[in-house]
Amino acid sequence: MTIEVNGRTVEWKNNETVTRLLKRIGYVFPLVFVKINDSVIPRKDFLHVTIPDKAVIKVIHMISGG
Amino acid sequence: MNIQEKNRIRKKVQGACVGIAGIGGLGSNAAVALARAGVGHLVLVDFDVVEEDNLDRQYYFHDQIGKLKSDALTETLHRINPSLDCITHQVKLERGSMEIPFKDVDVVLEGLDNAETKATFIEEILLKLPGKPLVAASGVAGYGKPDRISTLQMGNFYLCYDEKAKSSEEDxxxxxxxxxxxNWEADLALRIILGEHHDH
Structure with missing residues (x-):
């Protein structure tokens, strides 16, 4: 019962939303977008999309500059 | 490389269209690289004018201060390749309609500045133009650590990424x-245009 977040193994929790997962693992960047098993999750859905067991998650943050 | 293969590549690159969102530091330099590489069609989207403090990193010249960036860059690109097809949009990309100028391009290249705008733009392109190749960059500020840059690929989305970089407010x-x-972004755009399987 684990998931993978940016290559790191994290315990899976039933019914955990993206927002809660990010908070639990200390990803506090204000600007992230997330892919769960290759689907892009828009930020507006972070509050209600839950993480499935064994999910492979990529959390990417955007840094200002260009 | 044999002449046939060279011609095949030249033709493919010449027929390609890259859309660039924001022609500041990232977008203007990427546009020059793509024009020199022989890309035949560019769509440039930016509403800004050239300012003196842009000259430390953006591909503009002192005598272009005050001009629209899209006009100034088109002028420069035409000095490299007079037959380059350059379409410009002087618009501010706003949430909800950001994908519109990029509907018909082969590759979208993100050259925006602000982190929030970058995230919103990427989200809109991925959701509204599914399957459209997108190249973006995150972590542009700083210097001296080029080996920290890597390419992160997820399907058709390529991110030139330095996750340890500070933001441009802090660096x-x-x-x-x-x-x-x-140039990393431009190189990835060329890889997309020529196909992953391209033997080199």
């Missing part, structure tokens, strides 16, 4: 580093 934007990332 400097330096010509060498900005151009490095811009």
């Amino acid at each position: 400097v934007l330096i010509a060498s580093h900005v151009a490095l990332m811009a």
Whole structure:
């Protein structure tokens, strides 16, 4: 019962939303977008999309500059 | 490389269209690299004018201060390749309609500045133009650590990424580093145009 977040193994929790997962693992960047098993999750859905067991998650943050 | 293969590549690159969102440090340098590489069609989207403090990293010249960036860059690109087809949109990309100028391009290249705008733009392109190849950059500020840059690929989305970089509010934007990332983006765009399987 684990998931993978940016290559790191994290315990899976039933019914955990993206927002809660990010908070639990200390990803506090204000600007992230997330892919769960290759689907892009828009930020507006972070509050209600839950993480499935064994999910492979990529959390990417955007840094200002260009 | 044999002449046939060279011609095949030249033709493919010449027929390609890259859309660039924001032609500041990333976008202007990427546009020059793509034009020199022989890309035949560019769509440039930016509403800004050239200012003196852009000259430390953006591909503009002192005598272009005050001009629209899209006009100034088109002028420069035409000095490289007079037959380059350059379409410009002087619009501010706003949430909800950001994908519109990029509907018909082969590759979208993100050259925006603000982190929030970058995230919103990427989200809109991925959701509204599914399957459209997108190249973006994150972590452009700073200098001296080019080996920290890597490419993150997820399907058709390629991110030139330095996850340890500070934001441009906390660190400097330096010509060498900005151009490095811009050229990295341009190189990825060419890889997409020529196909992953291209033997080199």
